[in-house]
Amino acid sequence: MKSGKFWAWVVFIVGAAYFFIPLLATVEFSLRMRRGVHSFDAYQIVLGDARFQSTFLYSVVAAVFTIILGVLIVVPAAYWIRLRLPQLRPIVEFITLLPLVIPAIVIVFGYIRMYGSNSPLPFLGSNLGANALLVIGYATLALPYMYRAVDTGLRTIDVRTLTEAAQILGAGWGTIIGRVILPNVLIAVLSGAFLTFAIVIGEFTMASLLNRPAFGPYLQNIGANRAYEPAALAIIAFAITWGCMSLIQILSRFAPKSANRPN
Amino acid sequence: MTDLSLSNQTFATKPAPPNAATTFRLPTQWIGVAPFFIFALMFLILPTIYLVFGAFQRSDGQFTLDNILQLVSDPSISSSYWVSIKISFWSAIIGAFAGLAIAIAIVRGGLPSWTRSATLTFSGVASNFAGLPLAFAFLATLGRVGIVTTLLRDVLNINIYAMGFNFLTTSGLIAVYLFFQIPLMVVIIVPAIDGIKKEWGEAASTLGATQWQYWRMVVIPVLWPSFLGTVILLFANAFGAIATAYAFAGPALNIVPIKLYSQINGDVLHNPQLGYAIAFGMIVITGLANVFYIWFRTRSERWLK
Numbered sequence: 001m002k003s004g005k006f007w008a009w010v011v012f013i014v015g016a017a018y019f020f021i022p023l024l025a026t027v028e029f030s031l032r033m034r035r036g037v038h039s040f041d042a043y044q045i046v047l048g049d050a051r052f053q054s055t056f057l058y059s060v061v062a063a064v065f066t067i068i069l070g071v072l073i074v075v076p077a078a079y080w081i082r083l084r085l086p087q088l089r090p091i092v093e094f095i096t097l098l099p100l101v102i103p104a105i106v107i108v109f110g111y112i113r114m115y116g117s118n119s120p121l122p123f124l125g126s127n128l129g130a131n132a133l134l135v136i137g138y139a140t141l142a143l144p145y146m147y148r149a150v151d152t153g154l155r156t157i158d159v160r161t162l163t164e165a166a167q168i169l170g171a172g173w174g175t176i177i178g179r180v181i182l183p184n185v186l187i188a189v190l191s192g193a194f195l196t197f198a199i200v201i202g203e204f205t206m207a208s209l210l211n212r213p214a215f216g217p218y219l220q221n222i223g224a225n226r227a228y229e230p231a232a233l234a235i236i237a238f239a240i241t242w243g244c245m246s247l248i249q250i251l252s253r254f255a256p257k258s259a260n261r262p263n
Numbered sequence: 264m265t266d267l268s269l270s271n272q273t274f275a276t277k278p279a280p281p282n283a284a285t286t287f288r289l290p291t292q293w294i295g296v297a298p299f300f301i302f303a304l305m306f307l308i309l310p311t312i313y314l315v316f317g318a319f320q321r322s323d324g325q326f327t328l329d330n331i332l333q334l335v336s337d338p339s340i341s342s343s344y345w346v347s348i349k350i351s352f353w354s355a356i357i358g359a360f361a362g363l364a365i366a367i368a369i370v371r372g373g374l375p376s377w378t379r380s381a382t383l384t385f386s387g388v389a390s391n392f393a394g395l396p397l398a399f400a401f402l403a404t405l406g407r408v409g410i411v412t413t414l415l416r417d418v419l420n421i422n423i424y425a426m427g428f429n430f431l432t433t434s435g436l437i438a439v440y441l442f443f444q445i446p447l448m449v450v451i452i453v454p455a456i457d458g459i460k461k462e463w464g465e466a467a468s469t470l471g472a473t474q475w476q477y478w479r480m481v482v483i484p485v486l487w488p489s490f491l492g493t494v495i496l497l498f499a500n501a502f503g504a505i506a507t508a509y510a511f512a513g514p515a516l517n518i519v520p521i522k523l524y525s526q527i528n529g530d531v532l533h534n535p536q537l538g539y540a541i542a543f544g545m546i547v548i549t550g551l552a553n554v555f556y557i558w559f560r561t562r563s564e565r566w567l568k
Contacts, residue, residue: 023400095307110542220510
């Protein structure tokens with residue numbers, strides 16, 4: 001067991017080195033804009049850039065809508081399948097795996113051809129439609145993670161017994177899902193939301209091909225044209241994502257963790 | 264909502280096993296899953312089918328295999344597939360084993376508990392750190408004027424670029440892709456490792472199992488399906504990844520997703536139908552990987568029963 005602990009430390013430290021050296025180097029590089037001294041010039045330029053502000057806000061809003069859409073689609077379906085339609089489970093699992101089989105660029109290519117401005121459902125004919133299509137595309141990308149997270153959460157609780165108990169006590173479906181099932185899988189839903197946010201915030205392919213003013217295409221533009229700003233942007237993107245995720249983690253501590261609580 | 268009264272009635276009149284409810288079916292049963300299926304059909308399945316059909320059509324709508332054949336006959340396209348497959352395969356394999364090692368180290372290695380939460384939080388962030396920011400970070404680190412590059416050159420007198428290092432080689436991209444492959448493995452495999460209950464280990468040792476027997480007969484069979492599934496996921500993840508490579512070299516780099524991106528954006532291949540064929544080829548490759556996964560999983564699930 002002693003040697004096991006030794007190797008665990010070795011793995012942990014080697015891993016930490018691989019992940020932290022690039023990040024530390026990026027921090028250092030981002031501070032070097034002014035010759036000879038460390039300065040926050042690169043950050044000031046980036047944060048002061050109006051395009052940075054607008055594209056970042058755009059992506060945050062898109063992420064929030066994506067999470068809402070994902071929860072609305074996945075939670076009822078996953079619950080219902082556990083409770084009533086277990087025979088559909090293989091089909092639903094297969095579908096949720098599809099976004100992993102079909103790369104994002106292929107999905108968005110399909111959208112462009114199917115929902116173009118001349119099609120019967122011209123999502124791309126208007127700004128609002130294109131924004132909606134981006135959120136839909138993001139929800140598709142997040143589907144596997146969201147479904148897996150929620151389904152894993154549901155697996156740890158006895159959905160059928162909880163539902164029956166709630167029904168016996170006179171709860172309606174809204175109460176059952178909102179006050180019995182959801183609190184029990186809240187951690188799972190949040191971790192799904194978390195992954196969704198992570199996927200969406202810096203996403204480049206879909207946003208770029210749908211021609212949306214999102215953070216991803218902005219990053220690409222800066223990366224292609226500047227030297228120090230990209231390093232600053234990388235750190236900013238990393239820090240903000242980290243902050244959001246920690247926030248979600250902290251929030252999740254306040255949520256009831258299991259049905260076995262003493263009260 | 265109508266279903267509520269229905270099921271209450273079922274439970275009230277029949278003290279039968281809960282299965283009785285599933286045998287009594289009405290269209291209302293589908294209400295819970297309807298949004299999911301409508302969404303999947305409209306925004307996942309139909310767009311894909313549209314492209315697949317397009318791959319087998321000429322621009323006038325006639326059936327043809329020319330587009331598909333061109334994937335093989337055009338050397339720039341077939342080589343881009345080959346490069347993409349190599350990068351995805353190796354980054355998935357290396358990433359999976361490294362991720363598994365880290366996951367086991369933090370869950371079972373007896374490390375202080377902060378390592379676990381720190382690693383999980385970091386992995387959640389880093390698995391997102393895939394696209395452009397990742398490329399920026401590696402350029403700042405190992406680019407021609409990157410911090411580590413200049414440190415190695417000035418302090419240790421090692422010029423990695425003179426030694427043939429380049430991000431745009433297969434191994435260069437694999438090394439970069441590992442930055443999101445490993446954390447993704449960690450994020451997904453840790454819950455699976457958590458699923459291995461302490462009691463199983465206690466039961467095994469009560470029955471006289473050695474540590475090695477416990478791993479071989481309990482842990483590995485339980486982890487195997489999720490491990491394999493994640494390898495496939497990592498493969499597809501790398502295969503469809505575009506932003507990182509695009510940030511390194513723009514449209515110049517010869518991997519499939521960038522070929523398709525340029526095709527969609529500017530029709531550089533002068534044949535829109537060829538774009539469908541490239542997309543179709545990508546689906547076939549990741550699809551085949553998943554067929555392997557399902558095959559393996561059914562085999563290993565037989566073991567678990």
